[in-house]
Amino acid sequence: MMKHIFQKGSNLETPVLLLLHGTGGTETDLLGIAEMVSPESSVLSVRGNVLENGMPRFFRRLAEGVFDEEDLVFRTQELNEFLDQAAKEYEFDRNNIVALGYSNGANIAASLLLHYEGALKGAILHHPMVPRRGIDLPNNSGIPVFIAAGVNDPICPAKETEDLSQLLQSAGAKVEVKWENFGHQLTRSEVEEAGVWFQKHFG
Numbered sequence: 001m002m003k004h005i006f007q008k009g010s011n012l013e014t015p016v017l018l019l020l021h022g023t024g025g026t027e028t029d030l031l032g033i034a035e036m037v038s039p040e041s042s043v044l045s046v047r048g049n050v051l052e053n054g055m056p057r058f059f060r061r062l063a064e065g066v067f068d069e070e071d072l073v074f075r076t077q078e079l080n081e082f083l084d085q086a087a088k089e090y091e092f093d094r095n096n097i098v099a100l101g102y103s104n105g106a107n108i109a110a111s112l113l114l115h116y117e118g119a120l121k122g123a124i125l126h127h128p129m130v131p132r133r134g135i136d137l138p139n140n141s142g143i144p145v146f147i148a149a150g151v152n153d154p155i156c157p158a159k160e161t162e163d164l165s166q167l168l169q170s171a172g173a174k175v176e177v178k179w180e181n182f183g184h185q186l187t188r189s190e191v192e193e194a195g196v197w198f199q200k201h202f203g
């Protein structure tokens with residue numbers, strides 16, 4: 001089980017937004033952003049099950065930017081199974097979920113795409129890194145992915161964004177990257193851009 005909020009939307013055909021917060025966040029952090037990106041969507045917002053000095057995360061890390069691969073694999077499976085359960089409990093289509101994640105939350109969303117075929121219908125990744133390298137990838141054919149990145153992001157160097165974009169494309173995903181002249185922060189303009197992207201693919 002994962003602590004979460006479910007809010008039923010006004011349009012049940014529109015993809016459910018799966019909200020995944022950054023390190024130290026909670027399941028309420030991204031509710032306002034979901035409202036900006038797709039006001040009609042149902043929202044499933046999850047709290048990470050790992051605590052780092054009291055800060056919720058979606059998987060453990062050994063140091064800043066150095067991930068605990070075993071825990072990442074375990075937590076990715078846990079989240080994927082939680083999505084199966086939540087779809088049953090709240091009676092939405094399991095195949096109609098688009099993730100919206102920031103930082104650590106974007107990393108676990110990317111990890112779902114890198115480990116499970118059909119886990120997500122699409123993904124909005126704000127300031128993600130490459131969660132795992134050197135594995136065989138599932139088929140992500142035609143899955144739209146929006147990545148927002150900052151050219152001066154000290155946590156996520158530009159190369160990480162380029163590598164992730166290439167990795168996802170090599171699995172068949174349709175990746176769009178939005179660069180901004182900022183750092184790791186989530187900006188209003190990238191959220192607006194994510195909204196335009198969402199309408200284009202799912203509106």
Ligand code: MLT
Nearest residue numbers: 023061064065103104107
């Ligand atoms: C991570 O640990 O997932 C990344 O370093 C981003 C973050 O600080 O949450």
